[in-house]
Amino acid sequence: MTKDPIIINAPASKSLSHRTLIAAALAKGVSEISSALDSDDITRTRGCLTACGASIVEKDGVLVVTGMEDGPEGGNADGKRKDEAPHELFMHESGTTCRLMTAVAAAGKGTFRVHGAPRMHERPMAELTGALSGLGTKFDFEGEKGFLPFVMTANGYKKKNVEITLEESSQYLSGLLLGAPMADHEVTITVTGKKAVSWPYVALTLRIMEDFKAGFSVEVLEGREWKPVPWRSIKHVTPGHVRFIVRPTGYQNTGYAVEGDWSNASYFLAAGAVGPRPVMIKGLAADSLQGDRAIMDILSQMGASIKVNFDGILVEPGRLRGVEVDMGRCPDLVPTVSAVAAFASSPTTITNVAHLRIKETDRLAACAAEVARTGCETETTDDSLIIRPSALPRGREVEFKTYNDHRLAMSMSLFELADMKVSLDNPACVGKSFPGFFDEWKKITG
Structure with missing residues (x-):
C-alpha cells in the first residue's frame, strides 16, 4: 500500500x-x-x-x-x-x-x-x-x-x-x-x-x-x-x-x-527518492528558469518516480542506480546528488564542476570527504567527483563537517534516512540560505 x-x-x-x-x-x-x-x-x-x-x-x-x-x-x-x-x-x-x-x-x-x-x-x-x-x-x-x-x-x-x-x-x-x-x-x-x-x-x-x-x-x-x-x-x-x-x-x-527555490527544495525532493515515504513539494514552478530544476531529471535517471501535478512535485522512492551527469549548469545541486549517490547500487560520476572549488569552501573536496565518512569510496579530479557506493553504516552515529557551508549541512542530513544518527559540527550555517531548514526537516524524519 x-x-x-x-x-x-x-x-x-x-x-x-x-x-x-x-x-x-x-x-x-x-x-x-x-x-x-x-x-x-x-x-x-x-x-x-x-x-x-x-x-x-x-x-x-x-x-x-x-x-x-x-x-x-x-x-x-x-x-x-x-x-x-x-x-x-x-x-x-x-x-x-x-x-x-x-x-x-x-x-x-x-x-x-x-x-x-x-x-x-x-x-x-x-x-x-x-x-x-x-x-x-x-x-x-x-x-x-x-x-x-x-x-x-x-x-x-x-x-x-x-x-x-x-x-x-x-x-x-x-x-x-x-x-x-x-x-x-x-x-x-x-x-x-x-x-x-x-x-x-x-x-x-x-x-x-x-x-x-x-x-x-x-x-x-x-x-x-x-x-x-x-x-x-x-x-x-x-x-x-x-x-x-x-x-x-x-x-x-x-x-x-518571488517563486519557490529549486536549490533548497532539492534536499526534500531527494528525501522522497531515498527515504521510506513519498514527498510532495508545493510552491515550485515546474517550468522554472532555475537551473536546479534539473534535480527532477537527475533523480528520475537514478530511478526515483517523479510526478508533476496541480498540487506540486511528488517524488516516490525507487531502486536507485548511479549515473554520469554534467552538472556545470546546476553546481548547487552537487552536494545533494553526491549524498543521493551513496544510496545507489552503482557508481555516480559528476562532471564539469571545477568552479565548485571557489564556493563557500572547496565544495568538490568537501563533498568527497564527507560522503566518504559513510563508507563510500570517493574520488575527485580537477573538475569531477566520483562516488562508489558501499553498505551504509545503518544504526550508527556519523559526525560530518559542514565547513560552514549551508549546502553541505543540508545535504548530509539526508543520511538520517539511512537510519544513521547525523551529527553536524555547525548546523546553524543553514541560516545563510534557509534558516527554517531543520524545522521543515523534522517533517521528513518524523
Missing part, C-alpha cells in the same frame, strides 16, 4: 530574491516584493542596497522597496564632502551579494569599501574588477590585487563595450547586466573565454530585468554577422558567440512575488 506523502512548502528562491530586490532598489518609485527569502545572504544584499541609498521596509510580510532614484550613491559622491568615508558594502560570506552588488555599485557614483568574512577575501574577483576597471571604475586593493577587501571609486559605466568570461562564475555577467541599464548610453557585454558555467542563473537575471522593464537584447554570432534572438531560446552559451546590448532605460517599479 502506498504511503501518504509528506507535504513540504518550498522556501522562496534565493537567486531570485537577490535579483528582485536589486531591480526594485534601482527602480524609481516604490515596489512591493512578496515571498522574498529571509536569510543571511539576503540580509547582506538588503544592507548593501540600503548603503547605496534605497529604503527597504517590511510591512505585513511584504518588503516595501523605495528606489535609489538616480542609482547607487556612496560617500565622496558628487556634492559630498571630500573627507567623507566610503560607504561600507559588507558581504560577510555571500558570494552572490558580492559579485552582483560590486557591479551594481560601480554603475553609480562615489566610493565604496567592499569587504567580507575571511573566506570571502579568498574568493577570486579579478575577472569582475578587471571588467569594471575597463568601464571606468577605480580600485584600491587593500591586500592582494583581484581580491577583497578594496575601495572602489565609481563614476558609472563610462565605456560602451565590456568583455566578461563565465569560466569561474556566471554572477560576474549577471552583475554587469543588472548595472548596465543605469548607464547613460547603450552598453554591449560580450561573453569571452573557453567555457561558460551556470548559464541558467543568467537567464534568471534577464527575466528579472524584463519584468522590471529594463531594455536589452541578445545577439548570437552566425558566421560573421550578429543576429538578435529571443533570450529564452538560449539554452547554453558558446563564448565569443553571444553578446548583450543593454539600453539606458533604468528600471520601472512594480509589485512582484
Whole structure:
C-alpha cells in the first residue's frame, strides 16, 4: 500500500530574491516584493542596497522597496564632502551579494569599501574588477590585487563595450547586466573565454530585468554577422558567440512575488527518492528558469518516480542506480546528488564542476570527504567527483563537517534516512540560505 506523502512548502528562491530586490532598489518609485527569502545572504544584499541609498521596509510580510532614484550613491559622491568615508558594502560570506552588488555599485557614483568574512577575501574577483576597471571604475586593493577587501571609486559605466568570461562564475555577467541599464548610453557585454558555467542563473537575471522593464537584447554570432534572438531560446552559451546590448532605460517599479527555490527544495525532493515515504513539494514552478530544476531529471535517471501535478512535485522512492551527469549548469545541486549517490547500487560520476572549488569552501573536496565518512569510496579530479557506493553504516552515529557551508549541512542530513544518527559540527550555517531548514526537516524524519 502506498504511503501518504509528506507535504513540504518550498522556501522562496534565493537567486531570485537577490535579483528582485536589486531591480526594485534601482527602480524609481516604490515596489512591493512578496515571498522574498529571509536569510543571511539576503540580509547582506538588503544592507548593501540600503548603503547605496534605497529604503527597504517590511510591512505585513511584504518588503516595501523605495528606489535609489538616480542609482547607487556612496560617500565622496558628487556634492559630498571630500573627507567623507566610503560607504561600507559588507558581504560577510555571500558570494552572490558580492559579485552582483560590486557591479551594481560601480554603475553609480562615489566610493565604496567592499569587504567580507575571511573566506570571502579568498574568493577570486579579478575577472569582475578587471571588467569594471575597463568601464571606468577605480580600485584600491587593500591586500592582494583581484581580491577583497578594496575601495572602489565609481563614476558609472563610462565605456560602451565590456568583455566578461563565465569560466569561474556566471554572477560576474549577471552583475554587469543588472548595472548596465543605469548607464547613460547603450552598453554591449560580450561573453569571452573557453567555457561558460551556470548559464541558467543568467537567464534568471534577464527575466528579472524584463519584468522590471529594463531594455536589452541578445545577439548570437552566425558566421560573421550578429543576429538578435529571443533570450529564452538560449539554452547554453558558446563564448565569443553571444553578446548583450543593454539600453539606458533604468528600471520601472512594480509589485512582484518571488517563486519557490529549486536549490533548497532539492534536499526534500531527494528525501522522497531515498527515504521510506513519498514527498510532495508545493510552491515550485515546474517550468522554472532555475537551473536546479534539473534535480527532477537527475533523480528520475537514478530511478526515483517523479510526478508533476496541480498540487506540486511528488517524488516516490525507487531502486536507485548511479549515473554520469554534467552538472556545470546546476553546481548547487552537487552536494545533494553526491549524498543521493551513496544510496545507489552503482557508481555516480559528476562532471564539469571545477568552479565548485571557489564556493563557500572547496565544495568538490568537501563533498568527497564527507560522503566518504559513510563508507563510500570517493574520488575527485580537477573538475569531477566520483562516488562508489558501499553498505551504509545503518544504526550508527556519523559526525560530518559542514565547513560552514549551508549546502553541505543540508545535504548530509539526508543520511538520517539511512537510519544513521547525523551529527553536524555547525548546523546553524543553514541560516545563510534557509534558516527554517531543520524545522521543515523534522517533517521528513518524523
